[in-house]
Amino acid sequence: MKILKHTVSLLIVLALFISCNDDNGNDPNPPSATAPETQNVLVGESLDLTFSISVDAGYESASVSAANGEASISSEPESGATSGDIVVSYTGNTTGAGSVELTVTDVDGLTAKATAVINVGEEQKEFTITENITEDTTWEDGKTYILGGRIIVEPDVTLTIEGGAVVKGEAGSGSNATTLLVARDATLNANGTAQAPIIFTSVADEITPEDVDNGNFGSPNLDETQNGLWGGVIVLGNAPISYSDDGNDQTEAQIEGIPTSETLALYGGNDPSDSSGSLTYVTIRHGGTNIGQGNEINGLSLGGVGNGTTIENIEIVANQDDGVEWFGGTVNVSNVLVWNNGDDALDTDQDWQGTVDNVVTMSPDGSSMELDGPEGSSATVSGNAHTIMNVSAYVETNGSELIDVDDNTNVNISNVVFFGLATDDSGNADNMFSSDYSEYADNTKGYTITSIDAVLPSGTALADYFPQSLVDDGEVEEVADAQSGTGADTSVFGWTWASQAGALSNVGL
Structure with a gap:
């Protein structure tokens, strides 16, 4: 009997030993899990965390818990697997430390835990640009970019600016004037929308991308007449x-407003269809810093820009010098609004041969249009012209010129309405058009100024403001208000600061 009892006890012990071993006779290990190294994620964005696991007894299940975020398992090994990866998706809630704890369970019910540490940070929303753009770059919607000086998009590089981005120029003058300059063979694609324009302004302007997102496009702290706080935007092409330089004809030139030491500021070439990219729904404000007498930066300067470039829906506000100035080239521009500029609203030079269509100018300190033709020997042979059409010009003249042409100006102008004429300019027609108008009108190449309307102050006549030849030819007519005659289609400017500020309706547009 004792022998039988000892035998039964031995069999029970042996059975227990066998049941606690795997098929190979080895003691099973509990599962293990290894967390990834510390990771970084932005608030509201998701991150995948990969945990490595080892499960001798076979994988059964896993669960996760998270601190300062939400976590879920996105992939895991098959049931019974002895090793593999578990991928956990984590989304951070607020700035600070976060973590994910993974619990792994094997088929025997044994568990292992591992914890991944995550740094949750805020997305950077403001960037200071101090170096030229030397590789393809995108400035994003919802972010602010500070120009720390003259920033050049270098040749063979594309700068893309998304609608809703805000670009601010630091204060600077002389050779340190702050500008964004697009060199020849570089590309600027700055394409906003009516709901999310791109805003170029001064660092003194407190406007934010959040303002733009909320549909508020005007400066919250700067008056619409404050100018000269930074430079402007310059686009150059081929x-x-x-x-003409001292009587010598040249095929390229140094752009106005940039020191001659800057070799990337040259423009001009032999490609009329050249493309410098596209600018749409762009507003440029509070600029015009100059580097010296007669060497100013315009709101938008276009030097040798070709007609492969798209430029439309542009607003210039409070630029110390001209609103838009063309220096040769062939680019066409449409839907332009210039408000409170310190000199001319539109300025053309060096035989620009494009068209600007649908323009509103309001309260320029200079002329509404200063229009020059070719230079050098080509001044006497060029038969091509640039075209200005469909313009509503609120002038508040007070002695400034409505249209300034030279004897060699090659422009055709049509469908313009002038209003806001000052009574004290009555009888001053010789000064309302430049003194070279008669030579321009006598030009044998047939350039014309036609279909001009004017809203006259009470007690004045057309001949008080316009050359007698235009009056006699019936090219100038009196109208009751700025909307009853020719002029611009102002409905396309609803996205502008000028429209939001009521400036258009204030002058009867």
């Missing part, structure tokens, strides 16, 4: 120009 289209032909007509430039």
Whole structure:
């Protein structure tokens, strides 16, 4: 009997031993899990965390818990697997430390835990640009970019600016004037929308991308007349120009407003169809810093820009010098609004041969249009013209010129309405058009100014403001208000600061 009892006890012990071993006779290990190294994620964005696991007894299940975020398992090994990866998706909630704890369970019910540490940070929303753009770059919607000086998009590089982005120029003058300059053979694609324009302004302007997202496009702290706080936007290309340097014809020139030491500031070439990219729904404000007498930066300067470039829906506000100035080239521009500029609203030079269509100018300190032709020997042979059409010009003249042409200006102008004429300019027609108008009108190449309307102050006549030849030819007519005659289609400017501020309706547009 004792022998039988000892035998039964031995069999029970042996059975227990066998049941606690795997098929190979080895003691099973509990599962293990290894967390990834510390990771970084932005608030509201998701991150995948990969945990490595080892499960001798066979994988059964896993669960996760998270601190300062949400976590879920996105992939895991098959049931019974002895090793593999578990991928956990984590989304951070607020700035600070976060973590994910993974619990792994094997088929025997044994568990292992591992914890991944995550740094949750805020997305950077403001960037200071101090170096030229030397590789393809995108400035994003919802972010602010500070120009720390003259920033050049270098040749063979594309700068893309998304609608809703805000670009601010630091204060600077002289050779340190802050500008964004697009060199020849570089590309600027700055394409906003009516709901999300691109805003170029001064660092003194407190406007934010959040303001733009909320539909508030005006400066919250700067008056619409404050100018000269930074430079402006300059686009250069390879289209032909007509430039003379001390009587010597040149095919390229240095753009106005940039020191001659800057070799990337040259423009001009022999490609009329050249493309510098596209600018749409762009507003440029509070600029115009100059580097010296007669060497200013315009709101938008276009030097030798070709007609492969798209430029439309542009607003210039409170630029110390001209609103838009063309230096040769062939680019066409449409839907332009210039408000409170310190000099001319539109300025053309060096045989620009494009068209600007649908323009509103309001309260320029200079002329509404200063229009020059080719230079050098080509000044006497060029038969091509640039075209200005469909313009509503609120002038508040007070002695400034409505249209300033030279004897060699090659422009055709049509469908313009002038209003806001000052009574004290009555009888001053010789000064309302430049003194070279008669030579321009006598030009044998047939350039014309036609279909001009004017809203006259009470007690004045057309001949008080316009050349007698235009009056006699019936090219100038009196209208009751700025909307009853020719002029611009102002409905396309609803996205502008000028429209939001009521400036258009204030002058009867």
